[in-house]
Amino acid sequence: MTSAVDTPAEESARPAPPSGLLTVARAPGWVRYALLAAGLLVALWLPNGLYPAVAVDILCWALFAVSVDLLLGFTGLMSFGHAAFWGTSAYVTGLVAIHAGLPFPAAVLAGALAAALLALPIGYLAVKRTGIYFAMVTLAFAQMVYYVANEWRSVTQGENGLQGVPREFFGADLSDDYYFYYAILPIVVLGLLAAWRIVNSPFGRVLVGIRDNPARARALGYPVHRYKLTAFVLSGFLAGLGGGLFAVGHRFVSLDVLHWTTSGKAVIVVVLGGIGTLWGGVLGAALVVRLEDWLSFSGFEAIGLVTGGIFVLVVLLFRRGIWGTIAHLARRRGAARRR
Amino acid sequence: MSGFLQNTFNGLVGGAFYALLALGLAVIFGMLRVVNFAHGAFYMLGAFGAYVLLAEAGVPFWAALVIMPLALGLLGMVLERAVIHRLTRLDPLYNFLLTFGLTLILQDLVKSRYGVQSSPYATPTELSGSVDFGLFDFPTYRVFILGFTVLLCAVVWWVLGRTRVGMVVRAATERPELTRAFGIDVGKWVTPVFGFGIALAGLAGVLAAPMRAVNPLMGADLIIVVFAVVVIGGLGSIFGSVAAGFGIGLIQAWGEAYLSDFPIVSQTVVFVVMAAVLLWRPAGLFGREEAPA
Numbered sequence: 001m002t003s004a005v006d007t008p009a010e011e012s013a014r015p016a017p018p019s020g021l022l023t024v025a026r027a028p029g030w031v032r033y034a035l036l037a038a039g040l041l042v043a044l045w046l047p048n049g050l051y052p053a054v055a056v057d058i059l060c061w062a063l064f065a066v067s068v069d070l071l072l073g074f075t076g077l078m079s080f081g082h083a084a085f086w087g088t089s090a091y092v093t094g095l096v097a098i099h100a101g102l103p104f105p106a107a108v109l110a111g112a113l114a115a116a117l118l119a120l121p122i123g124y125l126a127v128k129r130t131g132i133y134f135a136m137v138t139l140a141f142a143q144m145v146y147y148v149a150n151e152w153r154s155v156t157q158g159e160n161g162l163q164g165v166p167r168e169f170f171g172a173d174l175s176d177d178y179y180f181y182y183a184i185l186p187i188v189v190l191g192l193l194a195a196w197r198i199v200n201s202p203f204g205r206v207l208v209g210i211r212d213n214p215a216r217a218r219a220l221g222y223p224v225h226r227y228k229l230t231a232f233v234l235s236g237f238l239a240g241l242g243g244g245l246f247a248v249g250h251r252f253v254s255l256d257v258l259h260w261t262t263s264g265k266a267v268i269v270v271v272l273g274g275i276g277t278l279w280g281g282v283l284g285a286a287l288v289v290r291l292e293d294w295l296s297f298s299g300f301e302a303i304g305l306v307t308g309g310i311f312v313l314v315v316l317l318f319r320r321g322i323w324g325t326i327a328h329l330a331r332r333r334g335a336a337r338r339r
Numbered sequence: 340m341s342g343f344l345q346n347t348f349n350g351l352v353g354g355a356f357y358a359l360l361a362l363g364l365a366v367i368f369g370m371l372r373v374v375n376f377a378h379g380a381f382y383m384l385g386a387f388g389a390y391v392l393l394a395e396a397g398v399p400f401w402a403a404l405v406i407m408p409l410a411l412g413l414l415g416m417v418l419e420r421a422v423i424h425r426l427t428r429l430d431p432l433y434n435f436l437l438t439f440g441l442t443l444i445l446q447d448l449v450k451s452r453y454g455v456q457s458s459p460y461a462t463p464t465e466l467s468g469s470v471d472f473g474l475f476d477f478p479t480y481r482v483f484i485l486g487f488t489v490l491l492c493a494v495v496w497w498v499l500g501r502t503r504v505g506m507v508v509r510a511a512t513e514r515p516e517l518t519r520a521f522g523i524d525v526g527k528w529v530t531p532v533f534g535f536g537i538a539l540a541g542l543a544g545v546l547a548a549p550m551r552a553v554n555p556l557m558g559a560d561l562i563i564v565v566f567a568v569v570v571i572g573g574l575g576s577i578f579g580s581v582a583a584g585f586g587i588g589l590i591q592a593w594g595e596a597y598l599s600d601f602p603i604v605s606q607t608v609v610f611v612v613m614a615a616v617l618l619w620r621p622a623g624l625f626g627r628e629e630a631p632a
Contacts, residue, residue, distance in 0.1 A: 078432050125614050128621040132374045132431045133570065137617065140567040143560070144610035151603040260563060264439050271436065302451040308443030315437045316425060 039279070043185060050290070052177035056249040057289045059181070059188045063242030065269040065281030066195045067235045072267070073276030074199055075231045076211030077127070080135040081142030082239050082266050084122065085115035087258030088145060089240030090247035094162040095155070097248065103169045105187060108244030115240025116233050118145070123232030127225050130214075139260060146258040161254035165247055177249075184245050191241045192282070198234060199278060207231055239266075261304075268311050274321025283322050341475040346596040347589065352481045354588020355488035359543040360565045361572065361580035362495065363536035368574050369512025370525065370532040372431045373423060376438035378540050379562025380445040381411055385544020386553045387449055390458050400463040400549070407545045408538040415537030419530050427529075442559070450555040457552035466549075484546055491542075492581055499577065508532060513575055567613045573626020583624065587612065 047055040064086055071077045093111030096102060102110075126137045149156045156162065167174045174180045198204050210217040210224050218224050247253045256262060265288065273284025288307070295303050314321070320328055360378055367375050388407040392398035398406065418441070426433045462480050469476040499505035510518040511525045519525055544558070551557060564587070572583030587609050594605035616624060 078435075080435075125617045128617050129570075132435055133574065135432065135435055136374065136566040136570055137613070139563055140570065140610055140613055143563045143567075144607045147606040148603055151606065260559075261443070264443075267436065267439075302447040304443040304447035305451070308440040308447065311440030311443065312422070312437055315433050315440065316422060319429075319433070 039282075040189075043189070047178050047181040051293070052181050053249070054289060054293045055181050056177055056184065057246070057293075058286045059184060060242045060246040060249060061266075061269060061285035061289050062282040063188055063191045063245070064239050064266050065273060065285045066192055066278060067238035067242065068266045069270045069273075069275065069278055069281045070195055070198065070235045070238065071231060072270055073278070074204060074211060075207045075228060077130070077228060077232070078135045078267065079126075079138045079232070079235070080260070080263050080267065081122070081138030081140070082235075083258050083260065083262035084138075084142035084145040085119055085236040085239040086243035086246070086262065086266070087149070087253075088118050089115040089243035090253045090257045091149065091156055091162065093244035093247045094165040094253040097165050097168065098162065101166065101168055104167055104174075104183075104248045105169070108187070108241060108248065111244035111247070112237050112240035115243065116237035119233045119236025120229075123229045123236070127228040127232065139263065142258070142263055143260060146255070146260070149258050150255060156253075156255075159255060161252055162247075163252060165251045165253065167248055167251065180249065184249070187241070187245065191238055195238060195278060198231075203227075203230075264311075265307065268307060268314075270321075271319075272310065272314050272321055274324030274327070275319075277321065277323040277327065280321050280323030287322075342596070344472075345475045345477065346592050348475075348477055348481070348485070350589035350592030351585060352485050352588070353592055354585035355484055356543050356547060356561070356584075357565055357568050357588055358492065358581045358584030359488060359539050359546075360561070361568050361584045362492070362577065363539035364565065364569055365574060365577050365580040366508055366512060366532055367536035368569075369508065369515070369577070370529050371419075371423065371427060371434075372515070373427075373434040373438070373533075374431065374566075374574070375536070376435055376562065377441040377445065378438075378536075378565065379558030379560075380442045381415070381537050381540040381558070382544040382547070382561065383449065383555060383558035384411060384445065385541035386460075386548040386551070386557060387453070387458075387544075387555070388541070389545045389548045390460050390553045393460065394458070400545075403548075404542070404545050408542040411541035412534040412538030416530050416534035419533040423533070424529075442562075446555050446559065453555065455554060455556065457554040460548040460553055462549040480549060484550070487546070504528070509577065512577060564609055567609050569623075571609075571613050571616045571623060573623025576623065576625040579623055579625025 043059075046058070050058075064082070067085075068079060068082050071079050089108075089111035091111075092114040093104075093107045096110045097104060097107040100107070122138065122141045126134055126141070129137055150158060167180060169183065172183075174183055199207075206217065206222055206227055209220075210222065210227055214224055217227075243257060246257070269284040269288050270281050271284075272287065273280030273282065288310075291306070291310075292303055295306060300306075318325070360382060364375060364378055367373055367378075385407045388410065389400065389403035392403045392406065393400070422437060422441075423434055426437060466480045466483050469478045470482050497505075499509050507518070507523055507525070507528055510521075510523070511528070515525070547553075547557070565584075568583045568587050569580050571587065572579030572581075574580070590608055590612065591605060594608045598604045620626075
C-alpha cells in the first residue's frame with residue numbers, strides 16, 4: 001500500500017476512482033435491470049441444473065465472497081481471516097438450532113449477530129494497520145478463534161464437529177436440498193441486496209474515498225478508523241449469514257469452517273470473480289464450488305493443487321477477474337462508441 | 340527452580356525456530372516488500388527433504404543441513420525470477436496472494452506423494468542423549484539447536500552490521516525509499532536476498548525434523564504464529580523479528596508449563612500478546628510507522 005513505486009492504474013485490479021463502482025452506477029438503467037432479472041432467473045433455475053446441495057453451497061459462498069469484497073474492493077482492506085466470522089456463525093447457528101430448536105432463519109440470525117459481535121474487537125485492533133499488515137493481523141486472530149474452537153471441546157465437540165444440525169422451519173419438510181435451496185434463496189438475496197445498498201449509499205462512497213486516499217478522507221473530517229470498523233462489522237455479519245446457512249445446509253459443522261484455508265479460499269473466489277465488482281464474487285463462488293465438487297466427485301484428491309494453481313494464474317495473468325474483465329471490455333466499447 | 344530453567348530452555352529452543360523464520364521473512368520483506376506466505380511451506384520442504392534424503396538415499400543429517408538450505412535457496416531464487424518478480428510493481432497484496440497459492444500447491448504436492456501421516460526422523464547419534472547442567476538435564480539435540488541458532492543469528496548479525504551487503508540490506512529493509520534515493524541499486528540484491536531468506540526457512544526445517552513431526556502441514560500453522568511474531572516485533576525491523584521470536588517462544592513455553600490446565604491459553608497467548616501490542620504500539624515493538632495512513 002505504501003510501496004515506493006506507484007501502481008499503474010492500468011495494471012491494478014483495484015479500480016481507480018472512476019471505474020468499477022461508479023461506472024456500474026452510470027450504466028443505463030435498462031442494462032442494470034436486465035442483468036438483475038437475468039441473475040434472478042439463473043438463481044431460480046440453479047438447483048434444476050446442478051446438484052441441489054452444490055447449489056446451496058454456491059449461495060452460501062456467494063454471500064461469503066460478497067462480504068469479503070465489501071472490505072477488499074470497496075474499503076481497500078484485505079481480510080485474510082474471514083473464516084473467523086463464517087465459522088463462528090456456523091458454530092453458533094448449529095448450537096442454537098440444536099439446543100433451542102428455533103426455526104433455522106432465527107438460528108442463522110443469531111449466528112450472524114455473534115459473528116458481527118466478534119468482528120467488533122478484531123476489527124478494532126486490525127484497522128490500526130493497513131495493507132499487508134491488516135491481512136496478517138486478521139489471519140492471526142482468525143487462527144486464535146480456530147484454536148479456541150479446537151480446544152473448547154465441551155461446546156464445539158472438537159475434531160468430531162457438531163453433528164445433527166436441524167433444519168427446523170415450523171414443521172415444514174426441508175430435508176430435501178432442493179426445497180431447502182428455495183427456502184434460503186430469499187435470505188441470500190436480501191443479504192446481497194444489503195451489500196449492494198451499503199456500497200451504493202453515501203456511507204459506501206466514503207469507504208471508496210478512504211480506499212482511494214485515506215489521508216484525503218481524514219483531511220475532509222471523516223473518522224477513517226470508525227468507517228473501516230463499521231465496514232468490518234457489517235462484512236462480518238454478512239459472512240456470518242453465509243456461514244450459518246452453510247451449517248444448516250450441511251447439518252454439520254466441522255473445524256474446517258474456521259481454518260485459514262477457508263479464509264484464503266474466500267479471497268480466491270473474490271479475486272477470480274473480480275475485486276471491487278460485488279457481483280463478481282457470486283460468479284467466482286459458483287465456479288470454485290462447482291469445480292471443487294467436480295474434482296472431489298471424480299476422485300481427485302489434491303484439490304489444493306488446483307485451487308492454488310488457479311490462484312497463481314489469476315494473480316499473475318488475470319487480475320481483473322471475470323466480472324472485472326467483462327466490465328472493462330464493455331467500458332472500452334462504450335468509450336469507443338462515444339468517440 | 341530447575342523446572343523453571345528447563346522450561347526457559349525449552350522456550351528459547353522453540354523461539355529459535357520463530358526467530359529463524361521471522362528473520363527470513365524480515366529480510367525478504369525488506370528487499371522485496373513481499374510477505375512470503377510460502378515461508379512455512381519452505382520450512383516444511385526443508386524437513387521433508389531431510390527425511391527423504393535419509394530414507395531414500397541414506398544421506399545423513401549433517402549433509403542434509405547443508406544440502407537442503409542450498410537447494411531451497413536456489414529454488415527460491417528461481418521462483419523469485421519466474422513469478423514473484425512480475426508482481427513487484429503492484430500492490431504487495433498480490434504477492435501475498437501469489438505465495439498463498441504457492442503454499443497450497445507445495446503442500447498438496449508433498450501430501451499427494453507422502454500422505455498426511457507424520458514421518459519419523461531419528462536424532463543423529465552424535466546428538467542423542469542429554470547434557471547434564473547440574474541443576475537439570477537437557478536433551479543434547481536441543482542444546483545444539485539453541486547454540487547453532489544463536490551462532491547463526493550472530494553471523495547474520497555480523498554480516499548485516501559489518502559488510503557492505505549487510506549495509507544495503509539493512510538500509511533497504513528499514514528505509515527503502517531513502518536507500519534508492521542514495522543511488523543504490525536495490526534491484527540487484529533482490530534475488531539473492533530472497534534465496535537467502537528461503538534458505539533460512541529450509542534450514543529451520545532440517546533442524547526441526549528430528550524434533551517435531553515431519554508432515555506436509557507442519558509449516559502451515561507455524562507460519563501464522565510467525566506472522567503474529569513479526570507483527571509483534573515490527574516487520575520492518577530485523578532485530579525486532581528475532582527478539583520477538585525468542586520472546587514469544589519463552590512466553591509460550593512458560594504458558595504451557597504453568598497454565599497447563601488451560602490449553603487454550605498456552606496456544607493463544609501469542610495472539611493475545613499481539614492484540615496488546617497493537618493497542619499499545621500498532622507498528623510493533625521495534626517497528627516504525629511506514630507512512631501515515
